Structure formats: structure tokens, C-alpha cells
Amino acid sequence: MSSTSPTLEALATPDLFEDDRAGHIYRIAAKLIHKQGFDATSMSAIADAAELTKAGLYYYVKSKKELLFKITSLAMDLLEKHVVEPARGVKEPLDRLRAIVLQHSYLLTHETGALAILTDEVAGLEPGDRKIIVARKRSDFDLVRSTLEELRSDGRLRAVDTTVAAFSLLGMVMWIARWYSAEGPLSRDRVAEDIAEIALGAVLSGTGAGQIQTLGNRP
Amino acid sequence: MSSTSPTLEALATPDLFEDDRAGHIYRIAAKLIHKQGFDATSMSAIADAAELTKAGLYYYVKSKKELLFKITSLAMDLLEKHVVEPARGVKEPLDRLRAIVLQHSYLLTHETGALAILTDEVAGLEPGDRKIIVARKRSDFDLVRSTLEELRSDGRLRAVDTTVAAFSLLGMVMWIARWYSAEGPLSRDRVAEDIAEIALGAVLSGTGAGQIQTLGNRP
Numbered sequence: 001m002s003s004t005s006p007t008l009e010a011l012a013t014p015d016l017f018e019d020d021r022a023g024h025i026y027r028i029a030a031k032l033i034h035k036q037g038f039d040a041t042s043m044s045a046i047a048d049a050a051e052l053t054k055a056g057l058y059y060y061v062k063s064k065k066e067l068l069f070k071i072t073s074l075a076m077d078l079l080e081k082h083v084v085e086p087a088r089g090v091k092e093p094l095d096r097l098r099a100i101v102l103q104h105s106y107l108l109t110h111e112t113g114a115l116a117i118l119t120d121e122v123a124g125l126e127p128g129d130r131k132i133i134v135a136r137k138r139s140d141f142d143l144v145r146s147t148l149e150e151l152r153s154d155g156r157l158r159a160v161d162t163t164v165a166a167f168s169l170l171g172m173v174m175w176i177a178r179w180y181s182a183e184g185p186l187s188r189d190r191v192a193e194d195i196a197e198i199a200l201g202a203v204l205s206g207t208g209a210g211q212i213q214t215l216g217n218r219p
Numbered sequence: 220m221s222s223t224s225p226t227l228e229a230l231a232t233p234d235l236f237e238d239d240r241a242g243h244i245y246r247i248a249a250k251l252i253h254k255q256g257f258d259a260t261s262m263s264a265i266a267d268a269a270e271l272t273k274a275g276l277y278y279y280v281k282s283k284k285e286l287l288f289k290i291t292s293l294a295m296d297l298l299e300k301h302v303v304e305p306a307r308g309v310k311e312p313l314d315r316l317r318a319i320v321l322q323h324s325y326l327l328t329h330e331t332g333a334l335a336i337l338t339d340e341v342a343g344l345e346p347g348d349r350k351i352i353v354a355r356k357r358s359d360f361d362l363v364r365s366t367l368e369e370l371r372s373d374g375r376l377r378a379v380d381t382t383v384a385a386f387s388l389l390g391m392v393m394w395i396a397r398w399y400s401a402e403g404p405l406s407r408d409r410v411a412e413d414i415a416e417i418a419l420g421a422v423l424s425g426t427g428a429g430q431i432q433t434l435g436n437r438p
Contacts, residue, residue: 037342039258120339120397123256158420160413161405168417171394172387178339179386186380194379198387201377202421 022060025050026071027115034114038068038124068121069129075115076136082107084140093150094200100144101199104173105192113177144169148203158205165203172199241279244269245290246334253333257287257343287340288348294334295355301326303359312369313419319363320418323392324411332396360385367422377424384422391418 029046036045043064047057061067083103090096108116119137122130145166151157157165173195180191248265255264262283266276280286302322309315327335338356341349364385370376376384392414399410 035342037340038256039343121256123254124258158416160416161409164405164410164413165417167394167398168391168414171392171397172390172421175386175390175393178390186383190380191383194383195387197377197379198384198421201423202391202417204420 022070023074025052025057025060026067026074027112029067030071030075030114030118033068033071034117038064038121043067065124065126065129068118068124069126069133071115072119072121072125072133075112075119076133076140078107078112078115079104079140080136084143087143093147093154094156094204097144097147097151097203098196098200100147101169101173102192102196105176105195106188108173108176109180109182109188109191113180116174116177141166141170151204156204158203160203168202169199172202241289242293244271244276244279245286245293246331248286249290249294249333249337252287252290253336257283257337257340262286284343284345284348287337287343288345288352290334291338291340291344291352294331294338295352295359297326297331297334298323298359299355303362306362312366312373313375313423316363316366316370316422317415317419319366320388320392321411321415324395324414325407327392327395328399328401328407328410332399335393335396360389363388370423375423377422379422387421388418391421 028050029041032046032049033041043057044054046067047054050057061070083100086103087096087100090099119133122133125133145162148157148162148165152162176191176195180186182188247269248260251265251268252260262276263273265286266273269276280289302319305322306315306319309318338352341352344352364381367376367381367384371381395410395414399405401407
């Protein structure tokens with residue numbers, strides 16, 4: 001493995017959640033909204049869950065719409081810090097693709113899943129805020145697709161459209177937030193490793209697919 | 220191809236949308252809710268879009284919560300009619316898996332995408348209604364997973380957990396509703412065919428993967 005390639009261990013540190021007080025509040029709010037629905041979750045209920053007075057909550061955000069923007073921004077921050085930035089440092093496209101899928105899968109098995117699901121709720125944001133989130137998502141998508149284009153140039157990609165392939169990989173990874181439960185029988189490592197194998201098998205051609213085994217045997 | 224196996228052509232008939240007046244209203248409501256968010260979409264706005272008076276809309280549903288249940292029920296009806304039921308008639312597991320992915324992908328490139336996305340909003344449903352939708356989703360998920368188990372018995376599956384694999388396939392297919400636009404450069408057939416190839420590559424082992432090409436050459 002290239003020494004610049006991120007490892008699961010790098011993510012498994014407490015560092016993932018060394019966010020500030022505001023971040024802590026956004027994570028609690030995201031879990032509650034995910035459970036009850038955005039409509040049904042009042043600012044009072046969020047304040048209660050975060051052990052704040054209502055005035056205390058309004059110190060952080062002026063409205064539910066602004067809260068949604070803060071939550072989605074935090075989700076994008078975590079994605080960029082733990083997945084996108086480390087992956088940009090990986091030169092070899094197959095290593096990079098595997099790093100993206102592995103790290104992103106692992107991130108989504110944490111309680112950050114609720115944050116990630118809310119990045120879907122762009123319709124509920126103010127237009128200016130929506131533009132910011134859409135642009136950040138677009139930039140992350142482009143990294144996946146350009147990595148697939150590199151694999152295509154090397155003759156390692158299936159004969160499929162790279163836009164379809166990039167969204168398929170993103171979809172299978174993002175879906176984790178909707179089904180994975182840490183209380184269930186599957187460990188985070190198992191889910192991330194299996195999804196990485198599934199994802200590479202999904203897009204690599206016969207020749208490329210032969211390399212999965214090698215990757216699977218890494219320490 | 221087995222004669223019981225569904226084809227893309229079967230779905231491409233106007234039959235997909237031969238729903239009644241109520242179904243027509245639910246589809247319009249779903250598109251509006253998808254675009255604006257559930258919270259921001261009033262019953263008045265839905266009535267306007269459906270060219271009904273507010274009283275006319277209340278003839279069909281008593282509340283926004285009931286409307287959401289009707290929308291998600293319609294999404295499940297379409298899935299079961301056009302994907303699950305035809306697939307249950309396909310005996311060979313690889314043919315069945317390909318039929319599920321192909322037909323479901325094709326279904327989601329239609330405007331039914333907005334309906335499908337709202338099946339995620341179970342948190343907004345009344346408890347009894349939520350139970351019904353969750354049970355229907357579970358039954359459809361079980362068909363995918365049991366098909367993967369059959370492929371495992373035949374030695375055609377990658378060494379991955381079948382729950383992880385089934386959710387991965389479901390995620391990549393469900394994601395279509397979030398990104399595909401009929402106004403974009405990709406045809407519905409192209410998307411469905413590419414996703415079917417990606418999905419089989421994702422889960423089949425080396426031996427099994429060799430069969431994709433054969434399937435791809437079908438008429």
C-alpha cells in the first residue's frame with residue numbers, strides 16, 4: 001500500500017468527533033430530525049435534546065432553515081476532511097477509488113449517518129445556502145468521476161458510462177446511512193471492507209477486477 | 220432469455236401510468252414535495268398544481284400525513300407490479316437478479332422517481348401506516364437477499380455478506396431517482412443497462428462475472 005494512502009485506522013481515532021460545542025448540537029439535532037422528520041421536529045424539542053434553553057439554541061442558529069444549513073455543512077466538512085482530502089493525495093487511481101469508498105463507508109457507519117442523510121434535504125435550504133451545498137457535493141462527485149476516467153484511460157473500467165458508474169458508487173455508499181445500525185450483527189470494518197470489494201467489482205473490467213484480490217490481502 | 224423473464228419493452232408501455240385520478244394527483248403532489256420539501260409544501264399549493272380546489276383535494280386525503288402515506292403506497296404498488304411480481308416468476312437466480320435491477324432502474328428513470336424518494340420519509344407517517352410501508356419494503360428487500368443467497372449456494376457470489384450486498388444494490392438503484400434527469404444526455408435504456416451491468420459485477424464472483432457478457436448480448 002502506498003504510504004500516502006489513508007487507512008481505516010486513521011479514521012478510527014476519536015479525532016472524528018473532536019468538533020466544538022456547535023458541532024455537538026448539530027449532530028444531536030440531525031439524529032432527532034432523522035428520527036422524527038424535519039417537519040415534526042420543533043426547535044424546542046431540539047433544544048431539549050441538546051440540553052439547552054430555547055434561547056441557548058437560538059444563540060447558535062436563527063431558524064430551523066439555518067440549522068439545516070449548519071447540519072449539511074458539517075456533513076460536508078466531515079466528508080472533505082476524512083475522505084476527499086486524504087484521497088486527493090493518493091496518486092494511483094485504483095488505490096484512490098478504494099480509499100474513497102472505504103473511508104466514506106466507514107464514516108457513514110458512525111452517527112454521522114444522520115448528518116449525511118440530511119444533505120439530501122437541499123430543497124429545504126435558502127437559495128444561497130443551497131447553491132453552496134450543491135457546489136460542494138458536485139466537487140466531491142467530480143473526484144469520483146475523474147478517478148473513474150483515469151481507470152478508463154488505463155483500460156481498467158467496464159464499458160459503462162462514468163456518470164452512471166460514479167452515481168452508482170455514491171448511491172451504494174450513501175445508502176449505508178439508511179440501513180446500518182451499530183447495534184446489529186455487522187461490524188463497521190466488515191461493512192466498509194465488503195462495500196469496497198463490491199464497489200471495485202462494480203466498476204472494474206475483467207482485467208481490473210483481478211486486482212481486487214491483491215487489494216483485499218493488504219494488511 | 221427465459222420467456223417468463225420481463226423485458227424493458229414490457230415496462231415501456233403507457234400501462235406504467237394508467238393509474239386513476241387519485242394516482243395522478245399523488246404523482247403531482249410527489250413532484251412538488253420532492254422539489255420544495257415536505258414542510259414547505261402546503262395543501263393549497265398541491266391543490267393548485269393538481270388543478271383542484273382545496274375541498275377537492277380533501278376529498279382524496281384528509282391530511283398531509285395521509286397524502287404522504289398514499290404517495291408511498293403508490294410507489295410500493297408500482298414497484299411490486301412492475302418489478303417484484305414479474306421477478307418472482309423468474310426461476311434462475313442470475314436472470315431474476317438482473318430482471319430486478321433492470322426493471323427497477325428503468326422504473327426510477329420515470330417520474331416515479333419522486334414517489335420513490337418519498338418512501339424514505341417513513342418518519343413523517345402515522346405509526347400504523349409506517350408499519351405497513353416498512354413491512355412492504357422489507358418483503359422486497361428479502362427477495363433481493365434470498366436471490367443473492369441462491370447465487371451463493373451456486374458458488375457465484377463474491378465473499379461478501381449478503382445483507383451488505385443486497386443493500387448496496389438497492390442503494391445504487393434507489394439513487395437513480397436523486398440524480399437522473401430525462402432532459403440530460405443519458406437515455407433511460409442506457410442507464411438501466413449500465414446499472415444492471417454494474418450491479419452484477421458488484422456481487423458476482425470471478426466465475427459468475429463471466430456470465431455478464433452473455434446476458435449483455437441478449438436481444
